[in-house]
Amino acid sequence: MASLGFDVPENKKIRVIVDTDAACEADDPFAIVHALLSPKLMVKGVVAEHFGAAHSMEDSYEEILTIRNAMGVDFRAFKGQTGPLSSDSGVSGGAEFIIREAMAENPCPLFVLCQGAITNVAMAIRTEPAIIGRMTVIWIGTHGEAPCKAPFREFNAGNDVEAANLVLKSGIDLWLVPSQVYSTVTIGIAEIMRRISPLGDIGKHLYENLISYNFSQGAGWTQGESWSLGDSPAVAIALNPGCGHFKEIKAPLVSDDTSSVADPDAPTVRLYTDVDSRYILEDLIAKLELFTGQNF
Numbered sequence: 001m002a003s004l005g006f007d008v009p010e011n012k013k014i015r016v017i018v019d020t021d022a023a024c025e026a027d028d029p030f031a032i033v034h035a036l037l038s039p040k041l042m043v044k045g046v047v048a049e050h051f052g053a054a055h056s057m058e059d060s061y062e063e064i065l066t067i068r069n070a071m072g073v074d075f076r077a078f079k080g081q082t083g084p085l086s087s088d089s090g091v092s093g094g095a096e097f098i099i100r101e102a103m104a105e106n107p108c109p110l111f112v113l114c115q116g117a118i119t120n121v122a123m124a125i126r127t128e129p130a131i132i133g134r135m136t137v138i139w140i141g142t143h144g145e146a147p148c149k150a151p152f153r154e155f156n157a158g159n160d161v162e163a164a165n166l167v168l169k170s171g172i173d174l175w176l177v178p179s180q181v182y183s184t185v186t187i188g189i190a191e192i193m194r195r196i197s198p199l200g201d202i203g204k205h206l207y208e209n210l211i212s213y214n215f216s217q218g219a220g221w222t223q224g225e226s227w228s229l230g231d232s233p234a235v236a237i238a239l240n241p242g243c244g245h246f247k248e249i250k251a252p253l254v255s256d257d258t259s260s261v262a263d264p265d266a267p268t269v270r271l272y273t274d275v276d277s278r279y280i281l282e283d284l285i286a287k288l289e290l291f292t293g294q295n296f
Contacts, residue, residue, distance in 0.1 A: 004290040008040045015108045016041040016238060017098060019080070020231070021051040021116030021159075022067070023059035025218065026210035028115050030284060031231035032067055033202060035113065036075065037287040040239055042108065044101050045076040047094035049116040050083050052159040057082050060116075070202040071291075080120040084160040095123040102131035110135040111238050115231035116156050117141075122163035125170050136173040138234045144178030145271055146252035146260035154179050154258040161254050168251040168266065175237060175270040181244070182230035185277045189214070189225045195285055200292040229281070236280040237272065244275035 018035050022028040035041050048061035057080055064077045080094035081087070098120060102110055112121055118139055124131060141156035141164065157164040167174065189210070197207035210227060213219055236243050251269045252260035 004037065004039065004287060006039065013040055013042055013108060014238065015101065015106065015110045016043050017101060017110070017112045018043060018046045019049050019094075019098075019112055019114045019116065019118075019120050020046060020064070021049040021056065021060050021156075022046075022063035023056065024051040024116060024155075026206075026213045026227065027229045027231045028060075029063065029067055029206055029209060030229050031113075031115055031235050032064070033071065033206065034232055034235045034284045034287065035238075036071065036073055037284075037291055038235065038239055041235070043075055044110075045078055045097055047078045047080045047097065047120050049080050049114075049120055050159070051116055051155075052084075066205065067202070070200075070205045072201075081123055084117070084119055085122055085126070085162045085166070091123060091127050092120065094120050095127060098124040098135075099128045099131055102134045103128070112137045113234040113238060114139040114141070114156075115234055117159035117163060118156070118167050119160045119163040122160070122166045125166065125172065129170075132170055132172045136175065137167065138175045138177065138237055139167070140177050140182050140231050140234050142168075142176055142178050142252060142254060143258060143260045144176065144180060144252070145249050146262040148252070148260040150255075150257050150259040151179075154254075157254045158258045161256060161258070164254045168253060168269070169263075171267040174251065175241075175246070175272065177233045177237070177272045177275070181272050181275055182233055183228050185229045185232055185275065185280055186226055187229055187281055189227060192227070196288060199288045199294055203288060203292065232280050232284065233272070233275045236275060236283065239283070240279070243279050244272045246270050246272045 050057040078094035
């Protein structure tokens with residue numbers, strides 16, 4: 001994708017699809033940029049995800065195009081499902097793309113980085129179950145290991161509980177980054193302003209988009225002058241699965257209030273118990289500096 005002046009061995013590269021509710025709030029764009037700037041990740045496409053509101057998938061798609069224009073880097077963008085599985089909107093172009101890429105004869109492993117509701121992947125599995133053994137899904141979502149009473153409504157799982165449980169029960173190779181982990185990737189707005197906003201059109205967009213959201217009605221959950229870049233662990237784990245500790249668990253089921261419920265018959269999934277925030281944030285910033293030539 002983007003040239004940073006260094007590359008990685010071909011046999012260590014992986015195919016990646018980024019599935020993102022990019023317009024939901026301000027962390028998704030940072031993760032999208034991080035993926036596009038990483039030589040190890042061959043980004044095959046970016047798929048727009050809904051976030052439980054009218055026109056939210058379309059808004060996410062427009063934000064993906066805004067990022068593409070600000071970076072000046074070409075990549076394929078796809079529209080996903082317009083709402084939860086229960087909306088019965090047919091198979092989207094994004095879900096069809098996931099199926100095609102998973103079924104392609106390609107020796108490079110495929111990872112789907114899910115940074116929102118997991119509807120597009122669920123639709124792809126429901127449409128073509130043969131993809132289950134042909135890709136790894138990294139999902140920013142759920143409250144983790146069951147039993148766990150929801151301390152709050154977990155946004156990503158809660159935006160499509162049916163899709164969440166379909167994927168959790170499917171037996172697909174699934175790596176979960178739960179709420180208590182993704183919420184720890186914290187950066188101050190001052191650091192974003194000082195270190196990211198000067199880095200070209202894309203740095204400016206990342207900062208201004210975040211500031212705009214911070215003053216919106218939807219930002220009541222934020223702390224005021226810091227941000228959780230909670231979607232970025234999906235990219236970092238794809239780059240380096242050892243950038244956090246993990247264990248194997250029985251997949252939880254997600255209840256209507258997003259509590260994790262035990263299912264003794266559930267398949268095994270990988271659950272991350274922590275991630276290295278220093279690595280995640282510094283790798284993103286260093287790559288932005290290299291990309292814009294403003295690292296000296």
